[in-house]
Amino acid sequence: MVGAGLVVIGVGIGIGRIGGSAMDAIARQPEAYGKIQTAMLIAAALIEGIGFAALFAV
Amino acid sequence: MRRKFLLKLLTSLLLIIAFQSNAQNEEHRKDKVELTSKEAEKLERKEYIQHHLQDSYDFNLFSYTSDNGEKKHIGLPLPIVLWDNGLKIFSSSKFHHGESVAEHGGNYYKLYHNKIYKTNEVGIINYDQEHHATNVKPLDFSITKSVVMIFFTGLLMFLLFTGLAKSYTKNNGIAKGAGRFFEPIVLYIRDDIAIPNIGENKYSRYMPYLLTIFFFIWFLNMFGLTPLGVNVTGNIAITFAMALLTFLITNFTGTKDYWKHIFDPLGDTMPWYGKVPLYLILIPIELLGILIKPFSLLIRLYANMQAGHIVLMSLIGLMFFFKSWFGSTLSFGLAFAISLIEILVALLQAYIFTMLSALYFGFASEEHDHHEEVHVQ
Numbered sequence: 001m002v003g004a005g006l007v008v009i010g011v012g013i014g015i016g017r018i019g020g021s022a023m024d025a026i027a028r029q030p031e032a033y034g035k036i037q038t039a040m041l042i043a044a045a046l047i048e049g050i051g052f053a054a055l056f057a058v
Numbered sequence: 059m060r061r062k063f064l065l066k067l068l069t070s071l072l073l074i075i076a077f078q079s080n081a082q083n084e085e086h087r088k089d090k091v092e093l094t095s096k097e098a099e100k101l102e103r104k105e106y107i108q109h110h111l112q113d114s115y116d117f118n119l120f121s122y123t124s125d126n127g128e129k130k131h132i133g134l135p136l137p138i139v140l141w142d143n144g145l146k147i148f149s150s151s152k153f154h155h156g157e158s159v160a161e162h163g164g165n166y167y168k169l170y171h172n173k174i175y176k177t178n179e180v181g182i183i184n185y186d187q188e189h190h191a192t193n194v195k196p197l198d199f200s201i202t203k204s205v206v207m208i209f210f211t212g213l214l215m216f217l218l219f220t221g222l223a224k225s226y227t228k229n230n231g232i233a234k235g236a237g238r239f240f241e242p243i244v245l246y247i248r249d250d251i252a253i254p255n256i257g258e259n260k261y262s263r264y265m266p267y268l269l270t271i272f273f274f275i276w277f278l279n280m281f282g283l284t285p286l287g288v289n290v291t292g293n294i295a296i297t298f299a300m301a302l303l304t305f306l307i308t309n310f311t312g313t314k315d316y317w318k319h320i321f322d323p324l325g326d327t328m329p330w331y332g333k334v335p336l337y338l339i340l341i342p343i344e345l346l347g348i349l350i351k352p353f354s355l356l357i358r359l360y361a362n363m364q365a366g367h368i369v370l371m372s373l374i375g376l377m378f379f380f381k382s383w384f385g386s387t388l389s390f391g392l393a394f395a396i397s398l399i400e401i402l403v404a405l406l407q408a409y410i411f412t413m414l415s416a417l418y419f420g421f422a423s424e425e426h427d428h429h430e431e432v433h434v435q
Contacts, residue, residue: 034250038250038254038413041406041409041410041413042410042413042414042417045358045410045414046354048358048362049354049357049358052357052358052361052362052365053354053357055361056357056361
């Protein structure tokens with residue numbers, strides 16, 4: 001249970017960082033908005049998968 | 059014209075059923091709360107949520123307890139199809155919602171924990187030491203609630219998209235009706251998902267699969283949000299089947315370069331005695347990677363939809379937890395907000411499944427140019 005909680009915290013930090021970095025990137029290069037968004041979603045989805053795997057292991 | 063009418067009829071029927079069942083469900087649960095003690099109530103809430111998440115043998119719209127304490131279920135019975143020394147087909151109404159033993163052709167069947175077991179006349183279930191039923195389980199091909207929804211979605215997609223395709227020829231290349239809404243989405247999947255990930259030359263043969271999987275998941279996710287109580291994409295068997303398709307397509311369309319990347323990623327850059335110890339570690343990892351990719355697809359979709367349904371149902375359950383104006387207000391506000399997020403998630407999950415499938419197809423079908431250059435030198 002504690003492990004699952006820790007994993008979720010990690011996943012939260014990870015996705016937060018991805019979102020934040022994507023925001024920075026879009027602010028720097030607004031014309032690459034679409035590409036950055038796609039890359040962001042893929043990375044976030046991959047991390048999220050780990051989070052769910054941990055939750056289902058409980 | 060006729061098809062259009064049929065579509066409208068189907069949609070309106072669905073909406074009517076949806077709203078009615080929702081209203082009735084709420085009423086039924088309010089009645090229940092007054093009847094039972096606190097502990098039993100807690101258990102019932104839990105059971106209600108779990109029951110909602112599961113597949114079932116009848117299309118239950120709502121159930122209630124009548125004035126003389128009788129439990130009534132309103133809904134459609136669905137056909138049960140079993141393979142038990144021959145094909146057995148009968149209606150699920152014979153089970154009376156799991157309350158009685160169904161008899162068909164001299165055999166007796168009983169519903170136990172949402173599974174069909176073969177029993178004797180009185181319906182005795184035998185247990186082993188770990189309290190698992192030891193009765194024979196016949197092979198079950200029943201048309202369950204999920205299967206009905208899959209058929210319905212399939213039919214809907216067939217009518218919508220053949221209609222869209224036909225309207226191009228009829229209308230000088232301009233989409234008509236609902237097609238106007240779906241055309242940009244189809245184009246988006248082609249131009250922003252398939253082409254960047256798979257490449258200009260090869261994307262076209264993957265397009266039918268990508269479009270099918272996208273709209274199938276999206277429609278089923280959206281049906282899951284209606285109060286019909288269907289949770290098709292939150293069923294691990296169904297996400298497994300879809301991930302399996304992606305897995306098979308990825309590996310059967312894999313090019314020489316794809317397999318070379320797995321079994322011989324270093325190529326000519328290293329002599330064989332250097333490769334052996336490295337490949338002892340690398341090849342198992344790459345082989346596992348083939349399996350982990352579709353596995354993450356199936357878990358992601360299943361978990362997201364399942365989690366969304368649990369959260370929504372729990373928030374509605376708050377109403378019966380607080381039993382005051384405060385609980386209802388809180389429950390309504392939160393459930394409304396989560397419902398809006400769920401609409402986004404329904405689309406996002408369909409998008410991510412399609413996107414990652416396209417990405418894997420891209421890996422499988424890519425051909426490296428630099429290998430050829432090396433050979434020329």
